[in-house]
Amino acid sequence: MEKNVIVDIDVHQAPATRDVLLPFLPKTWHSEWKMMGVLPPHYYSAIGGFRKDAKPESGVHGSDVELMRKQLLDENGIDYAILTSDAINISLYYNPDYANAVASAYNEWTAACWLKQDSRFKGSILINNSDIPAAIKEIERWGDHPDMVQIVMPSASRTLYGQRIFHPLYETAEKYGLPIAIHPTAEGRGTAPEPTNAGYPTRYMEWHAGLSVSYISHLISLVCEGVFEKFPGFKFIGMEGGISWLPNVMWTLDNHYKALRSTVPWLRKYPSEYIIEQFFVTTQPLEEPEKKEYFATILEMIHAEQTLLYSSDYPHWDFDAPKTVELCLPRHLRKAVMGETALKLYGLKRPTGKEAPTT
Amino acid sequence: MEKNVIVDIDVHQAPATRDVLLPFLPKTWHSEWKMMGVLPPHYYSAIGGFRKDAKPESGVHGSDVELMRKQLLDENGIDYAILTSDAINISLYYNPDYANAVASAYNEWTAACWLKQDSRFKGSILINNSDIPAAIKEIERWGDHPDMVQIVMPSASRTLYGQRIFHPLYETAEKYGLPIAIHPTAEGRGTAPEPTNAGYPTRYMEWHAGLSVSYISHLISLVCEGVFEKFPGFKFIGMEGGISWLPNVMWTLDNHYKALRSTVPWLRKYPSEYIIEQFFVTTQPLEEPEKKEYFATILEMIHAEQTLLYSSDYPHWDFDAPKTVELCLPRHLRKAVMGETALKLYGLKRPTGKEAPTT
Numbered sequence: 091m092e093k094n095v096i097v098d099i100d101v102h103q104a105p106a107t108r109d110v111l112l113p114f115l116p117k118t119w120h121s122e123w124k125m126m127g128v129l130p131p132h133y134y135s136a137i138g139g140f141r142k143d144a145k146p147e148s149g150v151h152g153s154d155v156e157l158m159r160k161q162l163l164d165e166n167g168i169d170y171a172i173l174t175s176d177a178i179n180i181s182l183y184y185n186p187d188y189a190n191a192v193a194s195a196y197n198e199w200t201a202a203c204w205l206k207q208d209s210r211f212k213g214s215i216l217i218n219n220s221d222i223p224a225a226i227k228e229i230e231r232w233g234d235h236p237d238m239v240q241i242v243m244p245s246a247s248r249t250l251y252g253q254r255i256f257h258p259l260y261e262t263a264e265k266y267g268l269p270i271a272i273h274p275t276a277e278g279r280g281t282a283p284e285p286t287n288a289g290y291p292t293r294y295m296e297w298h299a300g301l302s303v304s305y306i307s308h309l310i311s312l313v314c315e316g317v318f319e320k321f322p323g324f325k326f327i328g329m330e331g332g333i334s335w336l337p338n339v340m341w342t343l344d345n346h347y348k349a350l351r352s353t354v355p356w357l358r359k360y361p362s363e364y365i366i367e368q369f370f371v372t373t374q375p376l377e378e379p380e381k382k383e384y385f386a387t388i389l390e391m392i393h394a395e396q397t398l399l400y401s402s403d404y405p406h407w408d409f410d411a412p413k414t415v416e417l418c419l420p421r422h423l424r425k426a427v428m429g430e431t432a433l434k435l436y437g438l439k440r441p442t443g444k445e446a447p448t449t
Numbered sequence: 450m451e452k453n454v455i456v457d458i459d460v461h462q463a464p465a466t467r468d469v470l471l472p473f474l475p476k477t478w479h480s481e482w483k484m485m486g487v488l489p490p491h492y493y494s495a496i497g498g499f500r501k502d503a504k505p506e507s508g509v510h511g512s513d514v515e516l517m518r519k520q521l522l523d524e525n526g527i528d529y530a531i532l533t534s535d536a537i538n539i540s541l542y543y544n545p546d547y548a549n550a551v552a553s554a555y556n557e558w559t560a561a562c563w564l565k566q567d568s569r570f571k572g573s574i575l576i577n578n579s580d581i582p583a584a585i586k587e588i589e590r591w592g593d594h595p596d597m598v599q600i601v602m603p604s605a606s607r608t609l610y611g612q613r614i615f616h617p618l619y620e621t622a623e624k625y626g627l628p629i630a631i632h633p634t635a636e637g638r639g640t641a642p643e644p645t646n647a648g649y650p651t652r653y654m655e656w657h658a659g660l661s662v663s664y665i666s667h668l669i670s671l672v673c674e675g676v677f678e679k680f681p682g683f684k685f686i687g688m689e690g691g692i693s694w695l696p697n698v699m700w701t702l703d704n705h706y707k708a709l710r711s712t713v714p715w716l717r718k719y720p721s722e723y724i725i726e727q728f729f730v731t732t733q734p735l736e737e738p739e740k741k742e743y744f745a746t747i748l749e750m751i752h753a754e755q756t757l758l759y760s761s762d763y764p765h766w767d768f769d770a771p772k773t774v775e776l777c778l779p780r781h782l783r784k785a786v787m788g789e790t791a792l793k794l795y796g797l798k799r800p801t802g803k804e805a806p807t808t
Contacts, residue, residue: 136712247647283646286666287636288606295709296673299701302694303662307645314655334697335661337743341736342658342691349766350654353495362739377700379750380721384696387746391738407708 095429095444096412097170097436099240100273100329100372100401101162103204104176106146106153114195114202119188128192129179129280133294137407144405151405152176155207162404163210166412169429169441171404172212173204174329178244178273181219182280189218190228197232205237212436214242214271220281222255226262233266239436240269245304245331246276248283252311260317264324269370269435271327272308274301305331309339309369316356318364325435327370330403334377337391340365366393370435372401373427374410376418386420398427399435454788454803455771456529456795458599459632459688459731459760460521462563463535465505465512473554473561478547487551488538488639492653496766503764510764511535514566521763522569525771528788528800530763531571532563533688537603537632540578541639548577549587556591564596571795573601573630579640581614585621592625598795599628604663604690605635607642611670619680628684628729628794631667633660664690668698668728675715677723684794686729689762693736696750699724725752729794731760732786733769735777745779757786758794 105111108124115123131139139151144161146154162171177196183189193216200213215232217225232238241263249255251272263270277285277297284290291297305328312318312326343361351357357364371392379385392398402409416424425447433440440446464470467483474482490498498510503520505513522530536555542548552575559572574591576584591597600622608614610631622629636644636656643649650656664687671677671685702720710716716723730751738744751757761768775783784806792799799805 135709137708250645250647250650253651277646283643283648285646286609286670287642287644287646287663288609288666288670289642291609291666291670292612292674293712295705295712296669299673299698299705300666300669302697302701303665304646306662306665306694307647307650307659310655310659311645311647311650314658315651332697332701334700335665335694337738337747338661338691338693338697338736339658341693341738342661342734345734345737346654346658349496350494353652353654375701375704377697378704379696379700384746384750387743388696391743 093444094416094425095433095441096166096168097400097429097432097438098168098402098404099172099271099399099432100174100374101171101404102152102176102406103158103173103200104150104152105199106148106150111195111199114198116191119191122188123192128177129182129276132279133297135294140407141405141409155204159208162402163208168210168412169444170210170212170438172214172239172436173200174214174242174271174273175200175216177216178242179246179276179279180216181244182246182276182282184281186218186221186224190221190224193218193228197228201235212438213238214240215268216242219243219256219259222259225259229262229266229268233268239438240271243270243272244275245272245301246279246282248281250311251308252313252315252317254315257317257320260321260324264321267323267437269325269327271329273329274331277304301331302335306335306339309365310343313343313361313364314354316354318368319356319358325368325370327372327399329372329401330374331371332375332377333371333392333398334388336371337388366396370397370399372399373415374401374403375408376410376415385418389420389423394423395426396431399432400428452803453775453784454792454800455525455527456759456788456791456797457527457761457763458531458758458791459533459733460530460763461511461535461765462517462532462559463509463511464558465507465509470554470558473557475550478550481547482551487536488541488635491638492656494653499766500764500768514563518567521761522567527569527771528803529569529571529797531573531599531795532559533573533601533630533632534559534575536575537601538635538638539575540603541605541635541641543640545577545580545583549580549583552577552587556587560594572597573599574627575601578602578615578618581618584618588621588625588627592627598797599630602629602631603634604631604660605638605641607640609670610667611672611674611676613674616676616679619676619683623680623683626682626796628686630686630688632688633690636663660690661694665694665698668724669702672702672720672723673713675713677727678715678717684727684729686731686758688731688760689733690730691734691736692730692751692757693747695730696747725755729756729758731758732774733760733762734767735769735774744777748779748782753782754785755790758791759787
């Protein structure tokens with residue numbers, strides 16, 4: 091197999107204990123942090139949340155730099171791993187002041203204890219989007235940091251992500267050239283509405299199998315509210331929500347646009363064109379259709395050569411190694427999906443010894 | 450073209466005025482009915498809700514038996530049209546006693562003023578599912594009526610349709626051999642939760658393009674809660690929610706089943722097997738992918754020869770004539786989709802002169 095660039099855009103680093111974060115957190119929040127941390131899980135997963143072999147001596151998965159370096163980067167030949175943290179749900183915490191402080195502390199801890207340890211680690215700016223001006227300040231604080239390459243938010247939200255309250259956030263992200271990624275978490279927890287528009291599902295399997303509903307709703311909102319037209323340099327990533335729901339959204343929106351474009355007069359292209367150019371999905375979890383050729387067709391339908399990014403979700407139970415994913419992909423898509431699209435998207439330096447593909 | 454059986458499973462009949470319903474409604478509700486009717490629309494549609502040419506002199510689309518007979522049945526060679534009414538949202542009305550009375554009145558009016566007018570008209574039993582014992586009584590009242598062939602409920606619900614509160618309803622439906630169809634309406638209206646798990650979308654286009662989220666959530670719930678296993682003769686129809694989201698649900702559930710089957714121990718088959726055997730979708734609205742062959746592939750992925758039913762949505766703006774739909778379908782699927790699957794599902798008499806396909 092050729093040596094492809096491999097960029098893993100979804101890796102969860104975690105503090106080994108809550109105490110680890112204290113040096114980065116204002117004293118006024120120490121007691122609440124020690125008692126509450128981030129929001130607890132809402133559904134019990136019968137298979138746990140983590141790869142069993144990714145548990146370090148400290149006991150917390152994703153907390154040991156050395157183990158992650160060895161088990162994720164070295165063993166899998168990963169050129170860059172973008173850290174997304176275990177605190178993405180902080181936007182749904184009840185008290186925005188606490189959430190702002192925890193997000194800042196995570197960013198400082200990540201910069202100090204991870205990004206300095208290995209140049210292959212890159213960071214995501216964790217924000218609390220329940221306080222937009224504070225979230226903007228946090229982006230401005232880190233926006234010029236050479237190793238902070240994306241912004242993360244939860245898939246759960248009280249408000250659809252296309253709506254105007256979020257536009258200043260997108261303006262700031264565009265200014266710094268930082269994509270915003272949403273990651274599954276917190277539907278029905280903290281201040282988030284119920285996980286479906288018909289209440290709470292019964293169990294983990296239902297919540298997890300239905301993650302697409304958040305992504306579908308947010309993407310429709312982003313397109314129709316004109317976010318991609320208003321901020322043409324802005325990129326949005328739907329992490330870990332699957333990919334095979336995307337053709338439905340592209341076609342349905344295009345179809346509706348034909349009949350109802352007077353209600354979205356700011357759109358100057360078909361919805362699917364904005365999606366292909368400014369929206370991304372990730373490989374983890376990979377769908378496994380009944381017939382193998384269906385998977386290739388879905389990749390064609392979503393223009394995967396432009397829209398699909400490799401992610402491992404390390405150290406979670408549904409981790410996908412780069413080799414597994416590469417072998418599932420048609421040969422002509424491997425370079426783009428495994429790393430080339432991400433190199434461009436995040437403005438990462440090409441790793442030495444890995445040539446640009448000749449096209 | 451061969452003469453296929455054509456069964457249209459989604460046709461909206463409506464009273465010409467509210468007064469039309471009064472003879473069927475207990476007097477105690479007359480004043481509320483005249484003032485309130487059913488729940489009003491929540492989003493303004495810039496293109497209206499109806500085919501402009503389907504407006505009778507009375508002014509209310511779908512209210513004139515003669516016009517519907519001519520414009521829908523005769524002009525399109527439709528063998529059976531299953532009436533679904535303009536009152537499906539009644540389950541989300543605040544007062545369940547009112548909703549029960551209105552549902553009953555609609556059923557009596559439909560039987561008296563539509564089903565007796567033309568043997569091609571068939572009826573749906575309208576129920577108020579906010580009062581399950583009353584809904585069961587309503588099904589029992591009509592279950593043996595030869596022309597009442599399905600049950601209708603709204604896609605909006607306070608509770609996911611797989612959950613146990615609904616199981617007695619499904620037991621009754623199974624006993625009478627009646628499929629239950631859900632139809633888009635009422636997300637965010639009346640007692641229904643907000644239309645998405647992140648609040649209200651901004652406009653009609655967004656709500657309408659995102660109808661799939663209700664269907665995805667309900668279907669996952671129906672499968673995981675074991676409804677199809679518990680009631681093997683029971684059939685559920687997701688009307689007017691599109692079809693291209695279905696492969697995602699089938700594959701994602703199958704994948705999750707491999708890892709998490711201990712949490713759904715009652716399932717004895719893969720989720721997709723239950724879906725293919727007991728769940729149905731409809732042709733209206735038909736997706737229009739970028740490439741024509743994608744549509745054929747989606748039909749293959751969803752096992753359309755078993756799961757897809759023709760519907761026109763007459764007299765709504767997005768009406769699809771049988772000929773339009775037939776021409777979009779691969780030849781080998783036309784008989785099944787246009788009518789043969791529905792004939793079996795609803796136990797309808799084969800129309801004279803239209804032979805059973807030889808297979």
